Amino acid sequence: MKPKILIIYTGGTIGMIENQQTGALEPFDFDHLIDNVPKIKMLDYQIDNVQVSPPIDSSDMSPDRWTEIACHIRDNYDSFDGFVVLHGTDTMAYTASALSFMMENMHKPVIITGSQLPIGEVRTDGEENLITALQIAAATRSNGQPVVQEVAILFENYLWRGNRATKMSADNFNAFKSNNYPPLARIGLGINYNHEALMRHYVEAPVNLRVAMDTNVMFIDLYPGMTEAILRHQFNTPGVKGVVLKTFGAGNTPSSKWFVNVISEAVDRGIVVLNVTQCVNGGVHEKRYVSSDRLAAVGVISGHDITSEAAITKLMFLFGLGLSSDEVKRALLRPIAGEMTVPE
Numbered sequence: 001m002k003p004k005i006l007i008i009y010t011g012g013t014i015g016m017i018e019n020q021q022t023g024a025l026e027p028f029d030f031d032h033l034i035d036n037v038p039k040i041k042m043l044d045y046q047i048d049n050v051q052v053s054p055p056i057d058s059s060d061m062s063p064d065r066w067t068e069i070a071c072h073i074r075d076n077y078d079s080f081d082g083f084v085v086l087h088g089t090d091t092m093a094y095t096a097s098a099l100s101f102m103m104e105n106m107h108k109p110v111i112i113t114g115s116q117l118p119i120g121e122v123r124t125d126g127e128e129n130l131i132t133a134l135q136i137a138a139a140t141r142s143n144g145q146p147v148v149q150e151v152a153i154l155f156e157n158y159l160w161r162g163n164r165a166t167k168m169s170a171d172n173f174n175a176f177k178s179n180n181y182p183p184l185a186r187i188g189l190g191i192n193y194n195h196e197a198l199m200r201h202y203v204e205a206p207v208n209l210r211v212a213m214d215t216n217v218m219f220i221d222l223y224p225g226m227t228e229a230i231l232r233h234q235f236n237t238p239g240v241k242g243v244v245l246k247t248f249g250a251g252n253t254p255s256s257k258w259f260v261n262v263i264s265e266a267v268d269r270g271i272v273v274l275n276v277t278q279c280v281n282g283g284v285h286e287k288r289y290v291s292s293d294r295l296a297a298v299g300v301i302s303g304h305d306i307t308s309e310a311a312i313t314k315l316m317f318l319f320g321l322g323l324s325s326d327e328v329k330r331a332l333l334r335p336i337a338g339e340m341t342v343p344e
Helices: 030-035 038-043 063-075 092-102 126-138 228-235 257-268 290-297 308-320 325-332
Strands: 004-011 016-018 025-027 046-056 082-086 110-113 151-155 158-161 185-187 191-193 217-221 242-247 272-277
Touching: 004 063, 004 126, 038 126, 046 063, 063 092, 082 126, 092 110, 092 151, 092 308, 110 126, 126 151, 126 191, 217 228, 217 308, 228 257, 242 308, 257 272, 257 290, 272 290, 272 308, 272 325, 308 325
Parallel strands: 004 046, 004 082, 082 110, 110 151, 217 242, 242 272
Antiparallel strands: 016 025, 151 158, 158 185, 185 191
16 A cells, blocks of 8 residues: 655745745745645655644744644544655754653654755755655554654754754754764665664554643753842742753853852742753762752753753653642653763
8 A cells, every 4th residue: 555644834934935025934834845745646645635724934933833833743644654744944852842742652753854955956856855755754663663752853864852953053954963962864775774773662552642832931041140130030030830941061050159049949939940951962970979969969851861952842842741849850761752861
């Protein structure tokens, strides 16, 4: 039987077209995109599509759009073998992370891709990315099970776990990288899967969609010269429930007494603080340095090697479940969808 793939078109550079009056790129509809990729017909797949209305630049992505994408997948889950989400690059890693948390027990591929150049450009990377994403979404093992059973980002030469990837370049075609987890596949003359890195589901269970996301969370980036007044002001943001604290190196912070006091007071008020490194490689090591150990002592949770994108969406997801601060803290200690490595 022909593989059945659903394309979910959200917009982004891959589907943009140049405004003849201003020269600026604007999101266009799905028909324009398909008209520029006639090779899709050579795949001999059964392909259907839905699109968010209207298509958007990914800078306008929001939790409501994540819900819309997730609901399209759920509503069509039994009718298709795999799903390809066409998305702008700027917030792609956020969307991939959010979808990985929202869709419990998902055993089918959700491949997110896009491009650095519009599909209508002569040198576009969009055509190759779209065709490769469709092939990966349709790939099966000898037992008939999908090769990929998770949310993944396909870009140029690599397939990455979605909640492990980060956009690393605004210019290169290989725009994404996962510094703390190996590629799920390398794309060259063929598609070479890294089967040891791929997620496997051994228990059949219905897909459980949980889409409520609580956006009362924020990033706080540390920098040399940050004052007590500024840090205190950020932690006093009205309604904030969770903070991703982006620290130096292996989770380090200033050693000033006022700094630890501000963090401790925030934790005592019920704010969940998740410690994530600013570095693109490596993670938080609580016991390596005194400053990171002090944070752990006042109740700050280590994010280990989680990405910033996965950290903030994980907080949104957990608070969206209606969990208390203590319950969120406990849930942060373990992976939900392979988004971090916890030392034994």
